[in-house]
Amino acid sequence: MTAMQIFFLITGLVILGSALMVVTTRNLIHAALWLIVTLFGVAVLYAILNASFLAVVQVVVYIGAIAILFIFAVMLTRKEMRDRGPQLNKGWWLNAIIALLTFGGLFWMLQSWNGFSKTAADFPSGYDAVGQLGRALISPDAFVLPFEVASVLLLAALVGAVYIAFNRK
Amino acid sequence: MQNDWFYIGLFLVIGLLIPVSALLASWIVSPKKPNPIKQSTYECGMETVGENWVQFKAQYYIFALVFLVFDVETVFLFPWAVSLGSLSLFAVIEGIVFVLILLAGLVYAWRKGMLEWV
């Protein structure tokens, strides 16, 4: 086993374990903190793959903005930080069967893919990943239209937030 | 190793160990005499009045929302900024349009009174 595979296995186990804790723990703030561990694990995966820009963007946007938004939302709406109801809903055995069937289907589909045994190709030395991304984002025959539409989408999100938050004022 | 991030991983581990060792030194050396008065919640020397929960102002959530939108916007601007040195004026105009659309959003939120504290 190469070192990369060992790191990947450890990170994968951490991500799965903390995701399980997110949905099973009763204390809401603890659930938010376990979610942060999961998101950090995904950032570690990006770093293992040498996708530096994605790794830092994951930490900055997900952990630095979205997780804080989650924590604020929990503190704003809940006086009682613990979940008092039952942990499982009524038809839990049916949901478990559907989840297992989905997992089995994905497993069967992916086992015939030979990409698992290939190692990722290294970048050529001096490859400027972020610069290439920037050039792709603004060249007219690449992604300039999605780039501008993204800003309109963010504007729509802002206007929507103003409308919803200030509906009562 | 050839991966830059391995070094940062080492930094993270050692950076966790140093404060932990400081705390461990303190735990070994310090006295441990808990009593209920020392451990009660601090309220300027008096007994706590009322519950231990404050109504969280909704305004904090609004600021976090506006921050999220602008954070994602600046993240989009970083690849544009890195490649700007070798690109034409058209690329600069595209980036400026991107920023102007979001500044219009900021002005809208300002006029709607979303950026007030009270």
Next chain:
Amino acid sequence: MNFWFDPVNFIAHWLNSLLVGWGMAEWLAALIIQLVGVVVLISLMMVFDVFLVWVERKVVARFQDRLGPNRVGPFGIFQPFADIIKLIIKEDITPDGADKVVYNLAPILSLMSVLLLWAIVPLAPVIFGVDLNVGALYIVAAGSIGTLSIIMAAWSSNNKYALIGAFRQVAVLISFEIPMIATMLIPTILAGSMGMNEIVRGQQTVWYVVLAPLAALTFLIAAIAELGRSPFDLNEAESEIVAGFHIEYTGMKFGLFYAGELLHAFTFGGFWAVLFLGGYHFFGLENLGPLVAVVILFAKAMFGYWVIMWIRYTVMRMRIDHMLAFNWKFLTPVAFVVLMLTALMNTLLRNTSSVVYIAGMLLTNVLLCWIIVEILRGFSRAERERTEGVASATVAAHH
């Protein structure tokens, strides 16, 4: 390979041959050498942090026209060691109802987020931790871990004053991140890369503070707010909410928060020096050797730290609504307008001679500054006329 001109590689090479000569595997030797490098860098910063406590107390004393610590050792230089010993032997009181794991994790994460920043600072052309090509966003990412530790500290303390202080502090921290990131984009544009090494190399001829002084000023203001220092220090508003989010922390845990805050201030002085004041460049003196370059960088970082301390001990604290209004209604639009103008002027003047380039950029900044001051004067004149109009109406009514 010479020690004076390439110390890190020289020592690494020597250690490598030593360890491999003892029969160790190649990869293990490389790992141990990297580990030694990390431990040396972090230990150096922690020792320097102790020295910073002394600097802070002496400087605040001089600003307040008194002497500062001068009993413990010559010029009081052993005072921080006395402080550390006191903090270690203090009892660790955990309030009841506190969430033990989160309560203990918060100060550790707070100090760790500051130490992580030193991995990318270019101390000399050949001495640096790692040349990450996304350095600017890495700074923001480490900052957001610090923000998280504040929420964790406040929530786990089970104290409503801690919660109030922390929510305000986090609202200020996240608000001021936007102008900080927007002004960090400007050295990125001028250097063509996000990596700190590239940004310092790009300042070989002219420092970026000459090309974009308004951006340097905005970054300094946003950085002071990010540090949680006066005039933005509602966290330590001692007369208002005692000690904010670290009310319930005693002993070494409080020491970790305090040391982390001072080191954070010095680190941002260092980043201001790297991004805008030319890093280790100083009219060619850095070519004498890497250790000279390290001294130059530390001197500039101390200068940045001194400016931050100067502002702290001179200006009064701002109210929270004034702070947030200042950020969203003034600093963010200014930061984005400076960004757009710098990008535009950089592309228009890119191919002209360097004198025209420098003059053009400087002139744009001065012009923008003048326009902003004129707009502010217009606003304040309107405000003054409004209040004086009311006052003169009441005066007229009395007669």
